[in-house]
Amino acid sequence: MTYVAFSSSLRVLMLASALALPGSVAVAAAPQAPAVGARALQPASPDRARLPLARLFTPLRLEGAILKWGAPQVGTPARVTYAFASGPVNRPEARNCRQMQDFDTLADASGEAPAAVRAEAVAAFRMWGEASGLVFEEAASEEAANILLGAQAMPRGYAFTNVDFARQDGSGLIEAGGSDGRGLSLPVASETGEGKTAPVAAWVASITRSAICLNPRHDWKIGFDGNLAAYDLRYTFAHEIGHAIGLDHHLQGPSIMHFKYSEIFQGLQAADISGVQWLYGPPAR
Helix, strand or coil, rough: CCCCCHHHHHHHHCECCCHHCCCCCCCCCCCCCCCCCCCCCCCCCCCHCCCCCCHCCCEECCCEEEEECCCCCCCCCCEEEEEEEECCCEECCCCCCCEEEECCCCHHHHHHCCCHHHHHHHHHHHHHHHHHCCEEEEEECCCCCEEEEEEECCCCEEEEEEEECCCCCCCEECCCEEEECCCCCCCEECCCCCCEEECCCCEEEEEEEEEECCCCCCCCCCCCCCCCEEEEEHHEEEEEEEHHHHHHCCCCCCCCCECCCCCCCCCCHHHHHHHHHHCEEEEEE
């Protein structure tokens, strides 16, 4: 099988504060969404699933494929492992996170203990797992991990994600207006020349490996304090994990997958939950 690395340098898969984007519009304040719980985790109804995709969430699409872990079928659960880099990592074929160093290097930038920084990453994984059919567990080794987290060896930007996936063999075709096997219409759409959305066919491809790397020279912190020059680690990890599991930037309303860092909310929002549940189904009861 052929693997293709996702380039966030093309799609800008990074968090950026309003201060870092002169002339951009800051995220408008909105009431905080309820914490992840029973009500927030209810799967979307069939009627809601028929809404244009842009109003719900934005899946990561590369080469016409929608990406997810596990079986190449939306709405199916998956088990994903992760590990923290303990030394130099070199992946020359990747577009992002080609060279990483010890994950604990990030502790120096935050002034926190290495164990505390790791705990924030684990909490971010838990956030996505509690909202969906994803099960995360720490791998026995870095080589066996599906998702590897580390610090950038060549610092730039803020945070990046690299995603490798298996090219399609034709078994995961989603037909426009079709069903995902659970009786739900698939909200697959694309932008037309008139700025409107139109249904399209799309492939579902299995993610094979992801890497998340943060800039150790950036200012990191644990918790919100109103200082947007320093990014909260849990929020940042949650955003990058969203990319690593198949979600793209979402600009329609509040979302942890918005490309701008904010301190308006700390947990997953309605768009994030809709997206992860569309890909992996609701959490097991």
